[in-house]
Amino acid sequence: MAKKVIKKKVVKKGVKKLAVRNNTSSKMRTKARSSLSKKNDLTIHFMPYSEIANEDAVARVKKIMGIVLKNKIIILQGKLRVEEEAKLIENSMMLIGNVAGFAGIEIASLSGENENRSLFDSVRRNIAKILVGEQDAITVIGPASVVKEITKDPKKVELLLARK
């Protein structure tokens, strides 16, 4: 039932890109393979649950980390399982020090039942509404460096979303 609402709101299924770039050419981006792309390059990847529904834990974590390493913030419709959360942390820890500029992730599962106010607080309601409607739960996962930027300047995301 909730799913239908989401599809309507999201318009197109799959990846939703909202990108602002600060003159980072695509050449530069491909060159910097094992390091994160520029901080100002903020992209949001909307992930409908269907995108990972049929994957096992390992594949899910791999998919998520792949996107995070491209310096994108994932907004996942729904929740990860607890063991996937743990795996995601383990994976992030393995990558710190091996991927230049990568300092781990920020992850927040937001739902009606818990009031996770640790991050994105001022923006999350807006993001949630725009992207997934009044969905039960969403999970926001992003590279720590990027999330730090946002929490410093929450308007950035709101502006982005307003422009879409």
Added chain:
Amino acid sequence: MIKIIRNFAKRIFSGVFKKKGEIKLGFYGSPNAGKTSLANRISQDWLGEDLGTVSKMPHETREIQIKEKVVLERDGKKIEFKLIDTPGVATRIDFEDFMKFGLKKKAAQDRAKEATQGIIESIKWLDDMDAVIVMIDSTVNPYSQVNITILGNLAARDIPVLVVANKIDLKKSNIKKVRGAFPEYEVVGISAKGGDNIEEFYEELFKLVKKV
């Protein structure tokens, strides 16, 4: 329902097969929550020796620290614990944060590397615990993903948990908020550093052990 049956079965079988020997008691939580401070206090109270080092710089514990044969006694009942202090779990580690504490770049990077390995260890050890103290700094926001992930993973493994809201000696402490965040858990407020309310903590610890 299934869970109740499983717990019931577990209790019966552990009663039959496992002589209720040593209880492996884990200390989990975010860096700086006060895990080592509490583990040290218990170890001091009953053994007269420390278990690990405490520091205001996060990620002080970067390897699992164990103290065996810590026997606690209460109301004539003796219980032997194996205290297992774990590295604080975080989702991110930025070596530059350590430089703010005065570490040189190289030392900060080394500490960060060790801290990442420590976190992987902490997560691996979750499976080995009989019971766990989840330590929460009551002066900061309890709704952190680390707390949620740790509690979720312990619940999935059916490991009994006691939530300790630490640092109640500080003005900013807010136990109510911790209780509000995790209403389904027993929460006891203490000061691991100053010793406030430690008696109540021991009482809750003995109750916790009954669930093992």
